[in-house]
Amino acid sequence: MLSHRKLAVAMSLVTSLALGGAAHADMDAAKKWIDNEFQPSVLSKQEQMDEMAWFAKAAAPFKGMEINVLSETIPTHEYESKTLTKAFEEITGIKVNHQLLGEGEVVQAVQTQMQTKRNLYDAYINDSDLIGTHSRLQLAVNLSDWMAGEGKDVTNPRLDVDDFIGKSFTTGPDGKLYQLPDQQFANLYWFRKDWFDRPDLKKRFRDKYGYELGVPVNWSAYEDIAQFFSEDVKEIDGVRVYGHMDYGKRAPDLGWRMTDAWLSMAGAGSKGLPNGVPIDEWGIRMEEGSCNPAGASVTRGGGANGPAAVYAIRKWDEWLRKYAPPGAADYDFYQSLPALSQGNVAQQIFWYTAFTASMVKPKSDGNNTVDDAGNPQWRMAPSPHGPYWEKGQKLGYQDAGSWTLFKSTPVDRRKAAWLYAQFVTSKTLDTKKSHVGLTFIRDSTINHASFTERAPKLGGLVEFYRSPDRVLWSPTGINVPDYPKLAQLWWQNIGDVNSGAFTPQQAMDRLAGEMDQVMARMQRADERAEVYGGCGPRLNDERSVADWLGKGGAKAKLANEKPQGETVAYDELIKRWSN
16 A cells, blocks of 8 residues: 555646646646635646646646636625736736626527627527527537547646536537526525514404414415515514515626516416426427427417416516515615625525525625624525415526627637636536535535535525426526527516506506517527527417417416415424435
8 A cells, every 4th residue: 555655646647647748837827726725626726737737738728818707796796806807817927817797688699790790709608598699600619519629638637517507408409508607596585584584473363364474385374474564564674675676677697687587586487497398488389399489479479478478477566566665676786695795684585596605705895784703683485475386386596697709709718718617617617616615506516515514694595596497497498599689678578567657457468579579580580590400499470368278278367366374483494405
């Protein structure tokens, strides 16, 4: 048996051989980063050194190159931009300008590069919501073929694609991988457990509504709880409190607020995972086994302006007006979610786990939702569902910001960017990155012992991601044929509801009609030149609403859209998730 000293020398030799000529200084840098930054890790330090040795060797032809990548602004990407670019440059010699912009600007840049075929950025962290776009237009690099062919020499043999929990979201209908997940977060239910546990409030709620104050299972209970805190409780510990938080600013964020599965949370779509078949969470119809969207309007077999969709928009508008803090209707995505740290809101039905990192900051940083010991006074739980929801449907949205390469990027720059994409998602550093941003992408990371230890401080996040229930939350799927073209229609139409210019029915009728118009133009282009590879829309002929409603199309209007409220104890949920 080798002594510890001889074993260390042997392993060092293995690393040196793996490096194959890369500068020793690169590995000195790797050791520094591994010792001082990339801990904890699912890999041993020697395994980390071996992986970094591969990066240093693979990057040698591109040393001195400067590349540009783009992502939206969330804590995970801030960490990549500020810290991991430095590590990557010191280890590989490739300088990365990792720019951060708002999501709308990222989508616009992606759309511009696709339309002009000019290389604006060498890689993007682009939501997997565009999987239907990328798989049809074939302007993005097919990563399955890239890794086996032209990009094989710069594909990490330790990448382990099967370890990525979101790979099904980034796989096209052809079974090929088009994007590599970089961060993932879900929209869940958020609530102040310390308030919900107060005996006096529990008694008042039970006396008024006839059931227990707890985690709402359905929208009826959510509405009751919102009303209770806003109109009955009103004040806790001298602070004016509210039963609901949301946002309504007329901006692109408002469109994502709705396309991020709000309609399917109400029950508007069809059964089926990861997205409804034949009607998805956008209300777009696509028959099983087909790659051709058939329409969004009820008259074409879709559900975007059906009773369940209209109900969803009406409740969003109503709750925002009645139960949210003053000014919330003018908030955007980036303003509404951190506002919870002020400590004056009891619950939020549509809360993204990407903001967990900011919600666990200490009280000294102005976070009024943790106690003096830093323990969260809030918890996250499954999203409640609306009255149209059926078992077998998705229950919410999961964002999967994913690395996307375009064919318009020169191959050498594409290869350098692919190295960076793999670096920031590698097993060497993913556990540490996940502790910073709390946006899990790897199964190995989720199950690492360090997260078992930290779980009590994260309000249910670890339990959720370890639970098999997580599959009920999924991104936009393949029914959406061109995300940038269709997404921009949503915020403009929904914004007219918030302003009072349109009723929910009028807005959704117009939205569904405009989506069909855009898809009709796409159909003509595809039939003429196969712009979408033969998988562009093929719209159904219009038929009467009566022919579709409740007969294989949109669900028929319910006689009672507010059934009895139902809640469940939080501890019961955690037991279910943990088992």
